[in-house]
Every structure is written in structure tokens, then in C-alpha cells.
Amino acid sequence: MPRWSLIPSRYQYLGEAKVGGQSTVRFYRDKRLERDVAIKLINDIRDMKRMRGEVRALSSIRSKHVIEVYDLLDTPSSLDFALLTERLSGHDLSSWRARYASNGDLVAPLLKIAFQISAGLSDVHAAGVTHGDVNPTNMREDSNGIVKLFDFGLARFVGAVTTNTFIGTRGFAAPECYTTHEAISQASDSYAYAATILWLAEGSLPAELLSVPSSIPSSSLTRLRSWGVPEDFVQLLERCFSASGGARPPLVEIRSALHNELIRGRHRGRLCSSSNSYELSTSHNGIQIKAGTLGDAIITYDSLHFNVNPMSGSVAVNSQLITAPMRLPASSVLAFGDPSEGAARRYYTFDVSHPEVVL
Amino acid sequence: MTPASQRIHQSGDVVDDRYQVDSFIDEGGMQQVYRCRDSTLDRDVALKFPKNKSASARFRRSCILSAQINHPNVAKTLDYFEFQGREYLIEELIAGENMHALLERYDRLDPFLVAHLAHHLAKGLAASHRAGVLHRDLKPSNAIVALEPWPEIVKITDFGIAKMADEELTAAIEFGIEKSITTSATLVGALPYMSPELINSPGTAELKSDVWSIGAVMYEMLSGTKPFGIGLAAVGKIVSGNSPPKPACFGASQQFGAHLDELWSIVEACLQFDPSGRPSADELVRRCDDLCYSSCVRRIGTISSFQFSAYGFIAPDDGLSNVFFHKDSYYGASPRVGQRVSFACFSSGTAAPRAIPVLPFRESKT
Numbered sequence: 274m275p276r277w278s279l280i281p282s283r284y285q286y287l288g289e290a291k292v293g294g295q296s297t298v299r300f301y302r303d304k305r306l307e308r309d310v311a312i313k314l315i316n317d318i319r320d321m322k323r324m325r326g327e328v329r330a331l332s333s334i335r336s337k338h339v340i341e342v343y344d345l346l347d348t349p350s351s352l353d354f355a356l357l358t359e360r361l362s363g364h365d366l367s368s369w370r371a372r373y374a375s376n377g378d379l380v381a382p383l384l385k386i387a388f389q390i391s392a393g394l395s396d397v398h399a400a401g402v403t404h405g406d407v408n409p410t411n412m413r414e415d416s417n418g419i420v421k422l423f424d425f426g427l428a429r430f431v432g433a434v435t436t437n438t439f440i441g442t443r444g445f446a447a448p449e450c451y452t453t454h455e456a457i458s459q460a461s462d463s464y465a466y467a468a469t470i471l472w473l474a475e476g477s478l479p480a481e482l483l484s485v486p487s488s489i490p491s492s493s494l495t496r497l498r499s500w501g502v503p504e505d506f507v508q509l510l511e512r513c514f515s516a517s518g519g520a521r522p523p524l525v526e527i528r529s530a531l532h533n534e535l536i537r538g539r540h541r542g543r544l545c546s547s548s549n550s551y552e553l554s555t556s557h558n559g560i561q562i563k564a565g566t567l568g569d570a571i572i573t574y575d576s577l578h579f580n581v582n583p584m585s586g587s588v589a590v591n592s593q594l595i596t597a598p599m600r601l602p603a604s605s606v607l608a609f610g611d612p613s614e615g616a617a618r619r620y621y622t623f624d625v626s627h628p629e630v631v632l
Numbered sequence: 633m634t635p636a637s638q639r640i641h642q643s644g645d646v647v648d649d650r651y652q653v654d655s656f657i658d659e660g661g662m663q664q665v666y667r668c669r670d671s672t673l674d675r676d677v678a679l680k681f682p683k684n685k686s687a688s689a690r691f692r693r694s695c696i697l698s699a700q701i702n703h704p705n706v707a708k709t710l711d712y713f714e715f716q717g718r719e720y721l722i723e724e725l726i727a728g729e730n731m732h733a734l735l736e737r738y739d740r741l742d743p744f745l746v747a748h749l750a751h752h753l754a755k756g757l758a759a760s761h762r763a764g765v766l767h768r769d770l771k772p773s774n775a776i777v778a779l780e781p782w783p784e785i786v787k788i789t790d791f792g793i794a795k796m797a798d799e800e801l802t803a804a805i806e807f808g809i810e811k812s813i814t815t816s817a818t819l820v821g822a823l824p825y826m827s828p829e830l831i832n833s834p835g836t837a838e839l840k841s842d843v844w845s846i847g848a849v850m851y852e853m854l855s856g857t858k859p860f861g862i863g864l865a866a867v868g869k870i871v872s873g874n875s876p877p878k879p880a881c882f883g884a885s886q887q888f889g890a891h892l893d894e895l896w897s898i899v900e901a902c903l904q905f906d907p908s909g910r911p912s913a914d915e916l917v918r919r920c921d922d923l924c925y926s927s928c929v930r931r932i933g934t935i936s937s938f939q940f941s942a943y944g945f946i947a948p949d950d951g952l953s954n955v956f957f958h959k960d961s962y963y964g965a966s967p968r969v970g971q972r973v974s975f976a977c978f979s980s981g982t983a984a985p986r987a988i989p990v991l992p993f994r995e996s997k998t
Binding site: 303305306307308328332337341342343344345347359417539541542543545546547548550552591592602603604605606608616620622624625626627628629631 | 886
């Protein structure tokens, strides 16, 4: 069995280790590929099932916010194996709060880190996996500023049978994790996600989350508002603390809201006909298109979306006649003039830029 | 295609007691690539190895360079080992083809497709530069893209292999460039994308040399031709310091004119003779962030009618209802019934869906 002495000589032990309750991680240098790696062994061989679950979960997830699995160091018997992953450089999130002196400075970085964690978890969920133990000690910011989730020891596939004993991390675990009746689900990750965000923002968990059963941490949420954290996001966090899993927002919804927050005002829209081209952005956020007597519409940019308002004549978006203001799809074709006008109709293509969250 | 007799592995071979060879994928100047099943992690992977001794030294260096980068737009290095005297690289398997094969099917690409491909290439390059890794040989055949109808996935591969092309260039200058060019497939493939500083003093590649190469690749996507031509004649033009000509096709399309202009300004910036004048990879990503383009998934079909020199319909291969298009949305000379096309399609409600852009496949020469 590949206990530490059996790790192949290709990997040179760097003398650093992290001993956890379930498993131990040691850091090695892969001398062949000249990169540092982390090798994880389960402490008690009887928990091998858990390790197998972690490997299955990790290899099914595709995300830049989840640790990369390079290999398994296996034995012919497959009774024991070591998990070989990338080594995450950079900071542990436990020291994250201490980097910001004032609460005001904290807001922009908090939104970025909250976005990255939500992106990682929604990728995990998209693979049909529940993380099961979301808390700040299971994530790390690498040297590029990319947050990665790395401990999937309690991960399970959706629909898997759950145990009857409490597993997770107190204060971060959702109420259902303490009972034997309700299934632990991806909604439990939403709860733990929100607790993680409060922990990052304040450096500790609010008392409301440490009591059993927990209650909404209202004073913490009020503080976030007072620092200038956008109301939409605070409300999403608040919903994450709902007692019922069904009332909590899925991580993909949180990711989308934060993404919008972080790219606000950075779009450009381009409207093109066979003879003209117009650009919309925050500095030029409205335009009226008059296509002779065929039709007339106003297009505006509200720093997140582009909207079209038909003023007169016949205006169609993606072949659908519109009679009231609507949000323009990111790519669309606007047609001015009734279909009976045939070739006399005038067309504009509309396309939006792809601003990315700069991390 | 490599004849089966020259393939080092056959399907069914097991490498290192673990990787079961499924099929031959591709072959480059220095390596062969196979599709394999990793029985330990129960996943499909790409297995690569050098074709000969001279390729071997570079191969390991290339593996080490790739191994430093973790990014969705860079093919992931999983393992490297020796087995029966041969070196092997295990890389993430990408269900796709190299970008060269994609470019071969079209006379040129429409600006939305160019923006999509360039944006992803730039992101992959930025990640590698952040890891301190130069690619040295960015060209269409070193990027893998998902198969048609829409190359959603774009990944850079084969880092640093170029060092070889670089060394061959040194040899070429010493022993006569004309002769070398006709004998070295590697050099012929690499040259059109090589920056002037790399040609003037081989071995002095810098980060901005990769940015030049992205510019050259974008030029080729937009125009269907390499910015400075091919072969020996390209060398003089690249080091001349003159900008490549603006592609003639640019004026032809009003509908896409503004998109083309934006792309062209990026190409010009990347192809600055002085490396310090070129954007960094991070700056290139930000410029691509600002491009307005549609990444709507494409479909493939055949033009079934074209009337009054103005509009027509496409019969899609997926058997769904015919799609309307206007000639202004056609990204090519003139639509013709029977022309095979790739197109993005917009519709809502019950009205006939509308295609834009409509990109013709290259006519097969018969």
C-alpha cells in the first residue's frame, strides 16, 4: 500500500504537510515535470470509501475554480491509493479578512471573491455533485488570484444516500445537516456559501449561525449593507439562510448576480446595418433608429442590459414583432417594416461585447 | 495522414500497464498523438510521444513548460513518463481538431468567429505568460478547437516545441536558408507566424513574440492568407518592418465593416515591428473583452434558394425548417444555390428564423 514510504521517488518530499482529521496532505516536487504537487492519503484505511467518493467527484467536475487532479497513485489491489493534485500556491482564505484595513476597502474584493466561490460551486453543482463541506478552510486563492476549492472529502452525487450522523463544519453546515430526516442537498451548499461570505467579511461567524437551530444573522447583513455591499447580493445571502432548502437561491443564480455586478457598465453594443454602424456604451447610452416610414425604435443601455422601445411603424426582434419595450438578447437581428414590405424592410444586427470579470 | 505502418502504436496496445490505445489522432513535426483510455482514472486522455531521437530532447522540455500552466484555454498536462525506452506525455483529451483543419475548410472566417477564437487564444496565452512560459510556436496547428458546427472549446497546446524550429532557423542561416526551407517541414510551418526578432536573432524569443504570432494567426483567419506570405519570400517581408497589406476582402462587407475594423486594429497592434509597441497578452485579452461579437452556436446547411440577388433560404442539415438569409449577411462573394454554409440562427416565436452571419465553406476544387 502506498503509505508515504511507497510514494515513487519521482516525487521529492518538500518537508511540508497538513494533517487533517480525515486525511493528510504532503507537498512534493514532481522532479520529472518540475512542478509542485500535493499528495493526499486518507488517515484511516477504513475510510477509503470517502476517498473514492472524492476522486469520483473531482474527476467529474470541469472548473477553473476546482483543484486539478493529476493522478492517482494506485496499487494492484486498489485497497489504498494516494490522490495527486496540483499544489495551490498563494493565500489561504483564513487570512483574507486581515488584508483589508477598512470595511469600505473590503467591498470590491469581497464581491470578487464571492463571485469566484459561487462560480466554483455552481460548476460543482453542474456536474451533479454536492460539496457537503463548504467553509473557508476548503478554499484557497492561488498566485494568480484565482480561488480554488480543494477539499471534496464529503462530496456526494445528487441522490446519494446520506448518513445519519452529523458531518460538516459547525456554523457553516445548514440546519438539515443536524437532523436525520432531511436530505442534504445542493441547497445545503448555498447555506454554507453564505456563511462563508459572512465569515470572510467579518473574520468570524455571527452568533446566530453558531446556535442550533440557527437563525437569520440580521445584524451581520445590516453591516454589509452599511459598508456598501449591493442590496441584491445581501438579499441573496439572506435567502441562503432560509430554514427550508427550497427557499435558498441556487449557486448559479448567485454567480449570475455577482457577475452582472462586477461587469456593470462595461458592455459595448454594436448596431450594424448594410450602410451604418452605431456603438452604445455607458458614455453613449441611447440611440434612436428611424428607418424611414418603416419603423422607429429607441435603444438604450442601462449599464447591464440593452433595451429596445418600439416607437412607431413595425419593429421586429429576431423575427418577433414587438409592441412594448423589451430587453434585447445579446445577439439579435432587428427588422424595421412589415413583413409584407419584403426586400424593402431594413435590418440591423445587434451584438454585445463580452466583458469578463477581471480577477 | 500517417500510414498505419509508420504508427508506433496500434489500437489495443497498453502503455505503462495503464493506458489502452484506442486510435491514432494526429501527427505533427515531432510527435504522434493517440487517443487512450486511462484505466486508473477511468477517463479518455491524449497520449503523445516524440517520433525520433532529435525530437526527444525538446519533447521533455515542452512537457515541463505545459505542466506549469493551469487554464481552460491551455491543454492540461497530466503525466509524463518513460516506458520501454520511449517518453510519453499524457494530456487532457479534447474532442476536436486542430485549428489549421478548421481554417482549411473556409476561404476566410467571419469576424464573429475570428473574435471568438482570438479571445480564447489570448486568454490561454495570458495564463501561460503569467506562469512565465513562452509558447514560441503559436500557429493554427498548435491550437485545438471543438469540432464543427461551432468551435466552442479553444485550447493551446505544444508549448516550447518551437525551440526546434528556432534552432533549425539558426542552422538555416548558417547553411543557407533556401536549402533548409525546402527540407524542413517544421520551419516551413512555423515561419509565417514568426516575429521579426525571432528571425533576426533566433533564440531571443520574448513574451511579445507570442503576441506577434497571435496577430499573424488572426490575420490569416480574417483574410485566408498569411500576412507575409509563405516560404523564403516571407522572411524578407517580416523583417522589412513594413505592415502587411490590409486584406482586400475588408471593403466588401458593409454589414460587418465595423467589426472588421476593430479586429484589424488589434491585428495591427500585434504585428508591430518593435515588440515594445505590441500589447501584452493581458492587454490583448482586455481588447478582446471589448469586441462585440455573437457566440451563438452555429449550424450547417445548404443554400436551397436565392432570389432577386437579395435573399434566400438555407436547408439545414439538422432537418429543421428552412432558414431565411439576406445577402448582406452572407460572408462571401455571392450566394449560390447548392453552396454549403455554416450559419448562426436567430428566431423567436413563430416567424421564420433568420441566419447571420452565413459563412460559406470553401468550394472543393474539382
